[in-house]
Amino acid sequence: KQEVTQIPAALSVPEGENLVLNCSFTDSAIYNLQWFRQDPGKGLTSLLLIQSSQREQTSGRLNASLDKSSGRSTLYIAASQPGDSATYLCAVTGNTPLVFGKGTRLSVIA
Amino acid sequence: SAVISQKPSRDICQRGTSLTIQCQVDSQVTMMFWYRQQPGQSLTLIATANQGSEATYESGFVIDKFPISRPNLTFSTLTVSNMSPEDSSIYLCSAKTGASTDTQYFGPGTRLTVL
Numbered sequence: 066k067q068e069v070t071q072i073p074a075a076l077s078v079p080e081g082e083n084l085v086l087n088c089s090f091t092d093s094a095i096y097n098l099q100w101f102r103q104d105p106g107k108g109l110t111s112l113l114l115i116q117s118s119q120r121e122q123t124s125g126r127l128n129a130s131l132d133k134s135s136g137r138s139t140l141y142i143a144a145s146q147p148g149d150s151a152t153y154l155c156a157v158t159g160n161t162p163l164v165f166g167k168g169t170r171l172s173v174i175a
Numbered sequence: 176s177a178v179i180s181q182k183p184s185r186d187i188c189q190r191g192t193s194l195t196i197q198c199q200v201d202s203q204v205t206m207m208f209w210y211r212q213q214p215g216q217s218l219t220l221i222a223t224a225n226q227g228s229e230a231t232y233e234s235g236f237v238i239d240k241f242p243i244s245r246p247n248l249t250f251s252t253l254t255v256s257n258m259s260p261e262d263s264s265i266y267l268c269s270a271k272t273g274a275s276t277d278t279q280y281f282g283p284g285t286r287l288t289v290l
Contacts, residue, residue: 099278099279101281106286107283107284108267108281108282108283108284109218109267109281111278111279111280111281114278154217154218156218156279158279161220162206162208162220162223162269162279163218163220163269163279164220165217165218165219166217167216167217168217
């Protein structure tokens, strides 16, 4: 059974800092990995999707990498802003719908 | 891409009652899913909604408690039956527009509080 772990559970950084969020998964037989953002009381916003054949994806200040063989992904956020404060969820899909980690709660302090 | 809407956005219900949540997608999709997010927790898959047939439930979820319908390729409902305070959660509808390797999209969620 696929299990997804995210570290750290919470992170607080000053504005402008670069940061890395970590995600690991137990079964490397995945089709893709998605990173989502969730604001308090809201639904999910898809940030990046990495296919299993890809190594990374970039969107603006966000860069996500995937090392399928080791079961790891990272989300890099450059020059963080207070508006980046949210919970970031990592999820993987294989022969099943998305399986989620518990998320990293990010606070960017102005 | 797909835009997913849900109704209601939130509700407060009494113990023992039932609530039906509607999910509408703006385009035909191949797969639809229902997730639950309990307070402070991540998302857990309840079931895959199959068009024209019974939903496929994950371990720990049963049809009598969470009946699901999917009459066509753009619409699904989830009913939370005989509710208890433990059912207080956010319920999210999700869909894929194509192959299983495609992006999975999510609705805004329905925040349910059971008193």
